[in-house]
Amino acid sequence: MSSGRPRRLLHPPYDLAVIGAGPAGLAGVVAAADRGLRCVLLDAGARAGGQYYRHPAPELGAARPDRLHHHWSVFTGLAERLAEHVAAGRIVHLVHHHVWTAEAGAEWRLHAATGADSSGSAVIGARAVLLATGAYERQLPFPGWTLPGVVTAGGAQAMLKAGLVLPGRRVVVAGSGPLLLAAAVSLAAAGAEVPAVLEAGDYLGYARRPGVLGAVPGKLVEGAVHGAALARHGVRLHRSSAVVEAHGTDRVTGVTVARLDARWRPVPGTERRIACDALAVGHGLVPQIELATELGAATRTVPDGTVALRVDRRQRTSLPGLWAAGETCGVGGAELAIAEGELAARAIAGAAPSRSLLSRRRRLREFAELMAAAHRPGLDWSAWLRPETEVCRCEEVPVAAVREALDELGASDARTVKLLTRAGMGWCQGRMCGPAVAELCGGGQQRGADSRPLSCPVLLGELAEPLDG
Amino acid sequence: MRRTPAALVEADPGPAHTIEFDGRPVPALAGQSIAAALWAHGILAWRTTRVGGRPRGAFCGIGACFDCLATVNGRPNQRTCLLPAEPGDLVTTQEGHGHADLAV
Ligand SMILES: Cc1cc2nc3c(=O)[nH]c(=O)nc-3n(C[C@H](O)[C@H](O)[C@H](O)COP(=O)(O)OP(=O)(O)OC[C@H]3O[C@@H](n4cnc5c(N)ncnc54)[C@H](O)[C@@H]3O)c2cc1C
Ligand code: FES
Numbered sequence: 001m002s003s004g005r006p007r008r009l010l011h012p013p014y015d016l017a018v019i020g021a022g023p024a025g026l027a028g029v030v031a032a033a034d035r036g037l038r039c040v041l042l043d044a045g046a047r048a049g050g051q052y053y054r055h056p057a058p059e060l061g062a063a064r065p066d067r068l069h070h071h072w073s074v075f076t077g078l079a080e081r082l083a084e085h086v087a088a089g090r091i092v093h094l095v096h097h098h099v100w101t102a103e104a105g106a107e108w109r110l111h112a113a114t115g116a117d118s119s120g121s122a123v124i125g126a127r128a129v130l131l132a133t134g135a136y137e138r139q140l141p142f143p144g145w146t147l148p149g150v151v152t153a154g155g156a157q158a159m160l161k162a163g164l165v166l167p168g169r170r171v172v173v174a175g176s177g178p179l180l181l182a183a184a185v186s187l188a189a190a191g192a193e194v195p196a197v198l199e200a201g202d203y204l205g206y207a208r209r210p211g212v213l214g215a216v217p218g219k220l221v222e223g224a225v226h227g228a229a230l231a232r233h234g235v236r237l238h239r240s241s242a243v244v245e246a247h248g249t250d251r252v253t254g255v256t257v258a259r260l261d262a263r264w265r266p267v268p269g270t271e272r273r274i275a276c277d278a279l280a281v282g283h284g285l286v287p288q289i290e291l292a293t294e295l296g297a298a299t300r301t302v303p304d305g306t307v308a309l310r311v312d313r314r315q316r317t318s319l320p321g322l323w324a325a326g327e328t329c330g331v332g333g334a335e336l337a338i339a340e341g342e343l344a345a346r347a348i349a350g351a352a353p354s355r356s357l358l359s360r361r362r363r364l365r366e367f368a369e370l371m372a373a374a375h376r377p378g379l380d381w382s383a384w385l386r387p388e389t390e391v392c393r394c395e396e397v398p399v400a401a402v403r404e405a406l407d408e409l410g411a412s413d414a415r416t417v418k419l420l421t422r423a424g425m426g427w428c429q430g431r432m433c434g435p436a437v438a439e440l441c442g443g444g445q446q447r448g449a450d451s452r453p454l455s456c457p458v459l460l461g462e463l464a465e466p467l468d469g
Numbered sequence: 470m471r472r473t474p475a476a477l478v479e480a481d482p483g484p485a486h487t488i489e490f491d492g493r494p495v496p497a498l499a500g501q502s503i504a505a506a507l508w509a510h511g512i513l514a515w516r517t518t519r520v521g522g523r524p525r526g527a528f529c530g531i532g533a534c535f536d537c538l539a540t541v542n543g544r545p546n547q548r549t550c551l552l553p554a555e556p557g558d559l560v561t562t563q564e565g566h567g568h569a570d571l572a573v
Binding site for chain 2: 044045046051056057058059060061062063064065067068116117136137146148149150151152154155156157158159160162163164165166167168189190191250251278393394395396426427428431432456
């Protein structure tokens with residue numbers, strides 16, 4: 001914990017600051033240091049790795065962390081290169097540094113909350129910034145989704161990978177997107193019983209573009225490996241199906257699942273109940289880009305309805321000095337994140353992009369867009385809501401209030417709904433309810449990115465301090 | 470042998486230390502977050518909501534949702550999914566906005 005709060009730059013300006021130590025940021029920072037740039041790597045978490053390479057704390061003494069990962073050696077390779085650069089003084093690696101705002105300029109200033117409890121502060125200067133802050137999960141509400149034991153699919157995965165714990169013994173996995181398969185396989189391998197995996201989308205969507213699929217054989221192999229692992233653990237994957245209600249009073253004791261039609265409306269008469277003591281649920285990922293959008297960076301809408309940063313062939317955003325890689329440019333997985341991190345680093349160092357990297361990125365990006373389209377929420381997903389279902393978990397705002405704002409109070413966009421109902425004004429600043437509220441406001445046509453002036457809560461004193469220089 | 474996360478990764482964490490949750494001792498392994506220690510002990514809820522008084526615990530597991538807030542060593546609103554469990558930590562269920570003691 002810091003007592004005196006320094007507002008001056010703690011470090012001389014770096015050539016490059018990389019925000020996020022996931023696959024994209026790691027690949028970017030080591031490639032930039034390889035080319036002689038003086039770099040600083042900042043991450044909110046305790047260890048490098050990001051979401052994909054999240055792993056147990058060293059104190060847990062895991063001899064085989066690779067058992068919870070694909071391509072673990074890619075991570076250990078990046079981690080070794082990072083350690084070498086850190087030892088040589090080319091990279092300063094700052095853990096527990098959550099950047100809450102960025103000031104643009106010829107010299108950028110990044111303001112970070114520091115420490116495991118975010119009680120300290122630091123200001124870091126850099127001539128270029130690579131934003132590699134990844135994504136968080138998209139949630140679509142359903143009755144009972146606030147019960148303890150209902151957790152996000154990625155959260156179950158993260159808690160398992162980092163803390164070696166399970167939310168329950170019998171865990172249903174539901175929602176949409178490939179993360180469900182990864183989570184179900186890990187949960188089952190770690191000893192949970194997984195009675196069912198329910199995918200609301202229909203994998204047939206992928207078949208529409210055989211050329212795109214054929215160009216990424218690795219993705220097909222990955223899918224097959226997951227499929228085989230699920231079969232080995234006796235886990236059944238149900239397509240076009242969803243959890244439409246979670247039951248329990250103080251914690252989840254079971255779920256009702258139903259088949260969905262093409263617009264994700266539950267088909268009457270297909271409901272059945274599955275007993276479980278936990279539910280891991282998620283509907284894809286949302287790029288975490290507020291540091292850039294607050295400064296006015298250009299965005300694009302991804303086929304799954306989320307908003308990502310718009311970048312050029314060299315991973316440059318529309319803001320001079322700001323680059324982006326990985327999920328901030330649209331969700332696409334670790335391999336794509338690594339390719340983009342490396343492309344960005346080369347460009348920042350003034351080197352030409354390699355042909356093979358460019359082509360790998362193109363193939364993986366096309367696959368990502370296909371995947372996003374296949375898992376986009378169906379138009380009528382909200383048919384499983386009830387008036388009293390909470391949309392905003394923090395402010396406890398029910399569906400009825402959101403509908404009232406839309407139908408009776410004249411709101412036509414998520415921002416007005418937020419002002420009228422307080423949905424999205426709580427602790428998480430709309431990270432959990434924002435996508436659902438936007439969908440309820442009419443999905444497709446609306447909006448740019450969520451606006452969120454600060455990327456994490458900061459102490460009021462911090463904001464009151466004048467910035468020097 | 471029952472499959473467990475620790476067995477899967479061949480973990481050798483050493484002896485557990487103890488934290489206290491609402492007056493009860495809860496074992497925690499070095500390196501685990503407070504939320505992970507509570508999950509490992511079958512505890513899924515450690516907060517009640519401001520409006521409905523409903524129980525909540527960890528949801529997103531990565532610091533994004535703020536559902537896992539608890540009072541830790543007297544400080545309210547701590548994200549337990551991020552905070553490492555330290556020996557002797559006193560964790561109490563957080564009610565409402567966590568400042569009940571300030572209510573007039
Ligand atoms: C909870 C979760 C679990 C996932 N699990 C899997 C999985 O098991 N398998 C799979 O294939 N894919 C998984 N994914 C998808 C995963 O995001 C990508 O495949 C991959 O990790 C993307 O790499 P990235 O570098 O773009 O971002 P990430 O890996 O997400 O890395 C982003 C990093 O930025 C840091 N960060 C974010 N904001 C800030 C800030 N303001 N200041 C400082 N640091 C910040 C984060 O702490 C994180 O370390 C998961 C995603 C989520 C959200
Ligand atoms: S579980 Fe979401 S912030 Fe801790």
